[in-house]
Amino acid sequence: MHLTPLQTLGIIVAVALGTMVTRFLPFLLFPAGRKRPRIIGDLSRLLPPAAMGLLVVYALRGVDFSAAGHWLPSLLAVAATAAIHLWRRSVLLSVTAGTILYMVLIQVVFI
Secondary structure, three states, rough: OOOOOHHHHHHHHHHHHHHHHHHHHHHHHHHOOOOOOHHHHHHHHHHHHHHHHHHHHHOOOOOOOOOHHHHHHHHHHHHHHHHHHHOOOOOOHHHHHHHHHHHHHHHHHOO
16 A cells, blocks of 8 residues: 555644654643642552553563573573663663564574
8 A cells, every 4th residue: 555645744743743642741741839639649659660560461471481591591691781871771772682682582592
């Protein structure tokens, strides 16, 4: 399926507007100095770990446990990601390092 330039522009504008609304709406709904509802505070504290948990489950859902070479790279990469995150508290660093470790393990070590 090929899109016309006008359709492509429409998609870009829609995505840009959607992104802007999700970025600016919290500042409009909860301006500085106004107390946030308790549920918003709870969600801002609970959602990041929940999202990371979902990502771990999603990443490990298809792991084959029939041989160590199938599951060990995943386990080592998840452990390294968690350890680096606990050490440095940087999502970008921990996810990047875990991904690189996993790729090295499956491409070089556990061929």
